[in-house]
Amino acid sequence: EPNVLAGTLIAHTDAVWGLAYSGVKNHLLSCSADGTIRLWNPPEKIPCICTYNGEKEHGIPTSVDFIGCDPAHMVVSFNTGSTVIYDLETSQSVVMFSSQVESGVQSNNHINKVVSHPTLPVTITAHEDRHIKFFDNKTGKMIHSMVAHLDAVTSLAVDPNGIYLMSGSHDCSIRLWNLDSKTCVQEITAHRKKLDESIYDVAFHPSKAYIASAGADALAKVFV
Numbered sequence: 001e002p003n004v005l006a007g008t009l010i011a012h013t014d015a016v017w018g019l020a021y022s023g024v025k026n027h028l029l030s031c032s033a034d035g036t037i038r039l040w041n042p043p044e045k046i047p048c049i050c051t052y053n054g055e056k057e058h059g060i061p062t063s064v065d066f067i068g069c070d071p072a073h074m075v076v077s078f079n080t081g082s083t084v085i086y087d088l089e090t091s092q093s094v095v096m097f098s099s100q101v102e103s104g105v106q107s108n109n110h111i112n113k114v115v116s117h118p119t120l121p122v123t124i125t126a127h128e129d130r131h132i133k134f135f136d137n138k139t140g141k142m143i144h145s146m147v148a149h150l151d152a153v154t155s156l157a158v159d160p161n162g163i164y165l166m167s168g169s170h171d172c173s174i175r176l177w178n179l180d181s182k183t184c185v186q187e188i189t190a191h192r193k194k195l196d197e198s199i200y201d202v203a204f205h206p207s208k209a210y211i212a213s214a215g216a217d218a219l220a221k222v223f224v
Contacts, residue, residue, distance in 0.1 A: 009040055011048050018063040018113075024071040031061035037076055039088060052091055058082050062111055067137065068118035068162075075116055075123050075137075081109025083125055085137060097123070097135045098142065115156045117179075124165060126153035132167060134182075144182055148175065151198075157211075159204045166211060168199035174213055188223065191215030 014033035021028050027049070028040040035056035039049045053061060059080035067073040067085065073094065077083045085095040110128040117124065121137035132148040135141065149169035157166045158179070165177040172193060176186040190213045191198045197216040204211055214220045 007042060009042065009047055011038055011051075012036065017061065020065045020074070022066040022071050024066075027066075029064045029066065029074055031064040031076060033060060035060050037061050037064055037074070037086075039074075050088070050091055052076075052086055058084055058093075063114045065114055065116045067121075067123075068116045069121055073137075075114055077111035077114035077125055079110055081111060083111065083114060083123065083135065085123075095137060095140045097140045112152065112154045113156045115158055117158055118160060118162045120162065124156055124158070126156045126167060128152045130169075132156070132165075132177075146182060148177075148184075149173065154199055155201045157202050157204050160206055164204075166202045166204065168202040168213055170196065170198045172198040174199065174202055174211070176211075190221055190223075191219060192217045 012032040012034050016030050016032045018031045028042055031037045036054055037052040040047045041049055059078035061076050062079055063077045065075050067075055072088055073085050074088055075085050083097040084093045087094050111125050112128060113126040115124050123135045123137055125133045130147050130149050131145055132153055133142055134144040136143055148167055149171045151169050151171035153167055153169050155168040163179060165179050167175050172189055172191055174188045174190045175184050178185050194216040199213055199215050201214045210222055210224060212222045
């Protein structure tokens, strides 16, 4: 609708998989099937500030987020199973998380979502092989790994206070985790399956006690 469209950012040459917004500098990150991650300042005449992974050196990006405790850095997950922290100003990759191989057998390492903890130097990844993994941003080492769902983990969100993690999965459930103990404190069956897919995204309200989910059943739901 023309009356609600504020502008269009054009640069990617293929599907855009993920977006992240930072209120610190009002910057936007996007990652695309064309292999690139782009940093935008939307109001500018030339809004694209920088392009990363231009040679597809790490693979195709699947998800992107600003580092919560350091907005000068971003974290990107890739279809190769890699997760990389970039310095936004120098465009250099500064930390590459060490991928773990489960019991000597390479599992399906595809990462569907990456999120940064809002206050701690911790990155959390959601995997096709049902795992959620936690990494230390400083060392790049894995802190914790857990089988979190009965099917692929598709989406993650951390509440603004950094106390709870919410995950969504193709097993039709949303799970709420205590980040300190890494235990599941609540489970909601939220969406019906459609063509073997279920929940695509989950989100916390920035200030109120609401959570939301979006599913393959074409529904968006808000829970109190």
